Amino acid sequence: MIDLELTVNGELARVRVEPGARLLDVLRGPLGLPGTKEGCGNGECGACTVLVAGRPVCACLTPAAEVEGLEVLTVEGLVGPGGDLSAVQRAFVEGGGVQCGFCTPGMVMSVHALLERNPDPTPEDVREALTGNLCRCTGYAQIVESALLAARKRREAREGGDRA
Numbered sequence: 614m615i616d617l618e619l620t621v622n623g624e625l626a627r628v629r630v631e632p633g634a635r636l637l638d639v640l641r642g643p644l645g646l647p648g649t650k651e652g653c654g655n656g657e658c659g660a661c662t663v664l665v666a667g668r669p670v671c672a673c674l675t676p677a678a679e680v681e682g683l684e685v686l687t688v689e690g691l692v693g694p695g696g697d698l699s700a701v702q703r704a705f706v707e708g709g710g711v712q713c714g715f716c717t718p719g720m721v722m723s724v725h726a727l728l729e730r731n732p733d734p735t736p737e738d739v740r741e742a743l744t745g746n747l748c749r750c751t752g753y754a755q756i757v758e759s760a761l762l763a764a765r766k767r768r769e770a771r772e773g774g775d776r777a
Contacts, residue, residue, distance in 0.1 A: 622690030637672035648688040659746030662719035669726045688718040700766035710759030712750030724760045
């Protein structure tokens with residue numbers, strides 16, 4: 614067993630895990646964060662996308678030991694202190710970007726990462742940011758529209774001084 618210390622959703626976390634544990638297993642297991650989903654288990658679908666040090670990664674492929682001392686953000690970490698959904702999460706609900714919901718956490722995290730680096734993306738930017746995320750329910754049109762709606766919501770929130 615190894616001891617790990619990392620910051621997850623702004624909180625310091627200390628866990629004891631098997632040396633070969635995946636980040637996905639640590640998040641869903643000892644840390645009790647079930648929002649990150651396991652789809653394919655080999656990095657092909659993006660359902661397990663989380664942000665590590667601000668960059669999207671597949672948690673199913675990331676050894677937990679590699680995130681020692683780093684900041685990890687999961688879909689649960691986007692929710693505000695009062696339980697308010699983030700602009701990206703609200704946009705996915707309002708824009709119909711949620712179908713069965715299985716891919717949604719990974720899609721939301723990829724869009725969040727995109728909007729952090731590009732607050733005014735084009736539809737092509739969104740499609741490129743989502744190339745590692747698969748959805749079996751939609752033709753992606755509603756997901757792309759939801760991402761663009763999220764960008765608008767975030768800009769409006771910044772202009773109004775609200776949390777995005």
